[in-house]
Amino acid sequence: MPHLEVRDVVARYGSHEVLSxxxxxxxxxxxxxxxxxxxxxxxxxxxxxxxxxxxxxGSVRVGGQAVDYRSAGQVxxxxxxMAIVFQQYNLFQNMDVMRxxxxxxxxxxxxxxxxxxxxxxxxxxxxxxxxxxHAFPDELxxxxxxxxxxxxxxxxxxxxxxxxxxxxxxxxELVNEVLDVIRDLAREGMTMILVSHEMAFVREVADRVVMxxxxxxxxxxxxxxxxxxxxxxxxxxxxxxxxxx
Amino acid sequence: MNxxxxxxxxxxDLGALMDGALVTFQLGLLAFWGGALIGLAGAALKTFGPRPxxxxxxxxxxxxxxTPALIQIYFLYFGLAEFRIRWSGEFCLLLGLTLNAGAxxxxxxxxxxxxVRRAEMEAGEVLGMTRLQQISYIIAPHIxxxxxxxxxxxxxxxxxxxxxIGAVIGVDELTGTAITLATVNYRWLEYxxxxxxxxxxLTLIASVGLALFGRWAFRVKARVF
Numbered sequence: 001m002p003h004l005e006v007r008d009v010v011a012r013y014g015s016h017e018v019l020s021x022x023x024x025x026x027x028x029x030x031x032x033x034x035x036x037x038x039x040x041x042x043x044x045x046x047x048x049x050x051x052x053x054x055x056x057x058g059s060v061r062v063g064g065q066a067v068d069y070r071s072a073g074q075v076x077x078x079x080x081x082m083a084i085v086f087q088q089y090n091l092f093q094n095m096d097v098m099r100x101x102x103x104x105x106x107x108x109x110x111x112x113x114x115x116x117x118x119x120x121x122x123x124x125x126x127x128x129x130x131x132x133x134h135a136f137p138d139e140l141x142x143x144x145x146x147x148x149x150x151x152x153x154x155x156x157x158x159x160x161x162x163x164x165x166x167x168x169x170x171x172x173e174l175v176n177e178v179l180d181v182i183r184d185l186a187r188e189g190m191t192m193i194l195v196s197h198e199m200a201f202v203r204e205v206a207d208r209v210v211m212x213x214x215x216x217x218x219x220x221x222x223x224x225x226x227x228x229x230x231x232x233x234x235x236x237x238x239x240x241x242x243x244x245x
Numbered sequence: 246m247n248x249x250x251x252x253x254x255x256x257x258d259l260g261a262l263m264d265g266a267l268v269t270f271q272l273g274l275l276a277f278w279g280g281a282l283i284g285l286a287g288a289a290l291k292t293f294g295p296r297p298x299x300x301x302x303x304x305x306x307x308x309x310x311x312t313p314a315l316i317q318i319y320f321l322y323f324g325l326a327e328f329r330i331r332w333s334g335e336f337c338l339l340l341g342l343t344l345n346a347g348a349x350x351x352x353x354x355x356x357x358x359x360x361v362r363r364a365e366m367e368a369g370e371v372l373g374m375t376r377l378q379q380i381s382y383i384i385a386p387h388i389x390x391x392x393x394x395x396x397x398x399x400x401x402x403x404x405x406x407x408x409x410i411g412a413v414i415g416v417d418e419l420t421g422t423a424i425t426l427a428t429v430n431y432r433w434l435e436y437x438x439x440x441x442x443x444x445x446x447l448t449l450i451a452s453v454g455l456a457l458f459g460r461w462a463f464r465v466k467a468r469v470f
Contacts, residue, residue, distance in 0.1 A: 050371045079373045090368035094386040094464070103382065104372035136464065156372070 001064060003028040003191060004049075004160060009058030011041075011048050018044045020215040021058065026160070029189040033202040033223070036212035037238055042195040043087075045212075046162045049193075050084045051075035062159075080109070083153035084162040087169050089145040091137040091152070097124065098133045101152045109156070116155065123151040127181050143174030150181055161185065163194040179205075199242060203227055211235050248434065255435045258426050262436075265422030266443045272411070272418060273404035273451075276339055280346025280403070281396070287351030292358045302351065309348035315410050317341045322414045334414040342407045346399070353395045357388035390463040397455040404451060405444055419443060 002025035011019040019041045026032050034042040047053045049060065051069055060067045062081060068074045091100050101120040105111045124130055127147035137145055146166055153161060163182065167175045179201050186192065186205045196202050202209060202223060209226040211219040219226055219235050230236045255262075291302045309317065318341035322334060332340070361384050369379040412421035423436040459465035 052367060052371065076373055079371055084371050086364065086368065088364055090362075090364040092365060092368070092383060093362075094383075094390055104374070107382070108373045108378065152372075 002026055003030075003063060004193075005059075005061040006045070006049075007059045007061075009045075009048060009060065010056045011044055011053055012056055013053075018215055019048065019055070022212070022215070022217055024210060024217065024220075026191060026193060028159075028191055030207045031186045031190075031192045031194065031205055033206035033209045034193060034195045034212060035197070035199070035202060035209055035226075035238075036218075040212040041215040042212050043164050044215075046084055046164050046193065046195060049078075049162060050082055051078060080156070081158060082160045082162060083156045083158035084164060085146070085149045085153050085166050087165040089137075089142070089149040089169075091145055091148055093137050096134045096136050097129065097140075097148050100137070100148055101155050104152070105155050120151070120155055123154050124148070126184075127151050128177065141174060142170045143177045146170060146174075146178050147181055150178070154185075160191045160193065163192060163196070165195050165197065167196070167198060197242070199227060199239075211238070213238070250435060251432060252435050252439070254430050254432050255439050258436075259439075261422055261426065262419065262439060262443060265417055265419040266447060268416070268422075269404065269408045269411075269418040269420075270447060270451075272335075272339055272342065272408045272416075273400065276342035276346050276403050276407060277400045279339075279343035280350045283343070283347025284350025284352075284354045287347060288354035288358050291351065291355050306348045306351050309345050310352070314341060314345045314407060315413070317345055318410050318414065334411065334416045337414060338408070338411045338416050338418075341410075342403060345407070346403055349399060350396070353392050353399065354388065356395075357392040358384075360391050361387050386463070390465060393459045393463050393465045397452070397459065400455065401448055401451060405448060419447075 004024070004026040006022060006024040008021045008023055009019055010017065010021055022041065022045055024032070024045070034045060036042055044053060048055050048069075054069050060069070062078065067078050069078075092103070095103065098117070098120060101124065102113075102116050105116040105119075106113050121130070121133065124133060127150055129144060129147055129151070132140065132144065132148075137148070140148065146169075150163075150166070166182070167178050170178065175198070179198065182192070182194070182201075183205055194202075194206070206223050208220065209223045210217055211226055211230070211232075213234050218232050219230060226235070227239060230239055287302050287305070290298050294302070318337055321332065321341050322337040325332070365383050365387070366379055369383050374382065408418050409420040411418040412424050415421065417425070419440055423440045427433045427436040456465075
């Protein structure tokens with residue numbers, strides 16, 4: 001049984017349907033990459049999963065349990081199991097790095113302060129920011145901010161980590177420091193869904209690639225298969241455009 | 246010009262002028278805090294309130310920012326007296342300044358409310374924060390930091406320009422005190438020179454204090470000078 005099971009999810013922004021029946025399975029320890037043209041609904045899938053956008057229909061099961069996104073309690077519970085990292089990092093500008101990472105575990109989840117702080121320092125060291133514990137976001141580069149955001153998500157000890165185009169807003173020379181962190185996480189068996197345009201990275205790190213277009217999944221399979229020998233015309237066209245250079 | 250400056254009389258009255266300066270400072274501070282509370286409530290109502298309440302806030306802001314504070318205070322002091330409501334000059338000045346500041350601060354704080362990044366709110370939400378936690382951990386500090394420079398400037402405006410209106414309704418703040426004293430010996434130029442100096446000292450104290458506080462509390466990057 002897959003750890004995360006998404007079935008026929010439909011979601012709308014106003015009257016605009018962004019997901020028209022998306023299904024997706026993710027096993028424990030699996031890294032799934034969502035790819036596709038912009039506007040195809042990749043990010044929306046992640047937003048639905050963490051409860052930022054309520055699905056109109058369809059079902060989501062985590063560890064076999066159905067999630068009711070209309071229930072505030074269940075949404076809160078699901079946010080204990082999944083964490084998301086955004087494209088624009090979205091760090092709290094008025095807090096230093098440590099507080100950005102520890103605020104939610106200590107104040108919201110009511111975990112032991114000492115234990116959380118030790119974990120936070122370990123996580124920040126691991127993403128290479130052991131020297132920046134008390135820096136504020138506006139004193140850090142984009143790559144550093146994004147690594148703090150990853151540490152903040154990991155401090156929640158999520159079962160599934162969602163990464164929404166985490167390198168798209170970064171200067172090219174800062175992309176690798178963030179990808180290195182993700183590569184490490186994949187190696188350690190973290191379950192992840194990542195939306196990415198870095199095809200070389202997707203090929204290297206993903207166990208499975210899911211290609212989306214117009215709010216639907218059009219292909220899914222191992223990276224080599226999807227990236228090198230896409231079956232559908234739409235996928236061939238998309239990869240033809242982005243892999244040419 | 247054949248004017249001979251004689252500061253001797255002014256120095257003798259320095260104690261009275263300092264008392265006036267203290268009154269000015271107290272009035273400025275009280276009006277500012279009162280105005281800040283009104284402004285916070287006004288901005289919240291204007292942002293989140295139902296339509297009629299928003300219209301009411303708009304009306305208040307339009308009337309009080311588009312009429313001179315002097316007229317508003319005259320209205321309270323002389324106007325209400327016609328209806329047998331007689332308040333002291335100090336009270337009318339304080340009330341007028343507070344209401345006037347409240348209108349300006351409503352606009353300033355509203356700008357702060359609008360500047361909160363939706364993305365930061367979402368980040369808080371996915372970390373499991375409730376609406377109230379998002380307000381106290383993200384919105385409030387953000388607003389404080391964003392609007393602090395504007396607030397600090399406005400405090401100086403009330404302190405210097407606002408309170409001196411007291412002179413025309415007999416309040417013994419700094420300007421009023423100087424006018425009262427100068428009518429006795431006609432040393433206007435000397436009194437006003439010293440008064441100007443005292444205003445500058447007050448302003449400097451306030452600016453430095455505000456800049457240091459802002460830096461400490463909200464990491465506002467303001468230069469002290």
